[in-house]
Amino acid sequence: MNCISVCLSVCLSVCLSVCLSVCLSVCLSVCLSVCLSVCLSVCLSVCLSVCLSVCLHVPFVSLSLSMSLCHSLYLFVSLSIYLSLCMCSWVGYEHSSFSGQQFVLERGEYPRWESWSGSNAYHIERLMSFRPVCSANHKESKIVVFERENFIGKQWEMNDDYPSLQAMGWGNNEIGSMQVQSGAWVCYQFPGYRGYQYIMECDRHGGEYKHYREWGSHAQTFQVQSLRRIQQ
Structure with a gap:
């Protein structure tokens, strides 16, 4: 039964991909931009x-x-x-x-x-x-991180990618709050862009993230040790 399921899945994927490519080509030629979502x-x-x-x-x-x-x-x-x-x-x-x-x-x-x-x-x-x-802008991105929640304590303004915040001078392995002034960023739990990801955007929450609870439903700690700009 498992073998049948796998074979069926592979065959369906191939057949439907071909059908979808044909349908998509027709749609694009008829209505490239206006009706694309409908197609x-x-x-x-x-x-x-x-x-x-x-x-x-x-x-x-x-x-x-x-x-x-x-x-x-x-x-x-x-x-x-x-x-x-x-x-x-x-x-x-x-x-x-x-x-x-x-x-x-x-x-x-x-x-x-x-x-x-x-x-x-x-x-x-x-x-x-x-x-x-929608707010990603790799060339013009700016974020300000704070030592404690509610934008209190030591702060650091960044406009570049940082694979290790501690190696660049940030004193600990946690960030209490953030203000995204432009662009969009992805913050990582560990150095080297590893661990949980938290997406921070200037057009969500007004660009203000006062506590880790606003980072996402999966966030359970202030720990952030690397971050980078999101590509357009």
Whole structure:
């Protein structure tokens, strides 16, 4: 049964990718910008319907397994399309409703989960929700970090990437609060851009992050030891 499921998943991925490419080419030639989102929605809906129809006619494949396979394929295809077409960066979340771990997705290809996890110590094999990072500006990004919450204590203004804050002179391994004055940043729990990721943007929370509880639903500590600007 496992072998059948794997083979079915591979075959569906290939067939639907070909169908989707044809549909997308037609859509792009007819309505490149005005109706692109509508075309993509129609293409994805058709692919999902075909996937379910095929799965339900294959012996030994249950309804729940069919739904799981098609849902995973739908998410993968939709993410691949939007990342390929959109010029901005995205944030992928571990759970639906933009909750759980965050992963910055800059323009490029992400064929496997290691591509977005990188050297992250907390691997997530599936992303369940996504949103664009519209304020990213790699050339003009500025962030001010503070020693304590509510913008109190020692402060440091930065406009460059820092693989190790301590090596650059920051006194400890924690940041109490941050003010993003321009652009968008991704902060990491450990040096070398490792560990949990926290996406900080100038157009969210008014650019003000007074406490780690505002960094994301997965944040449980003030620990931040490296940060960098998000690419456009």
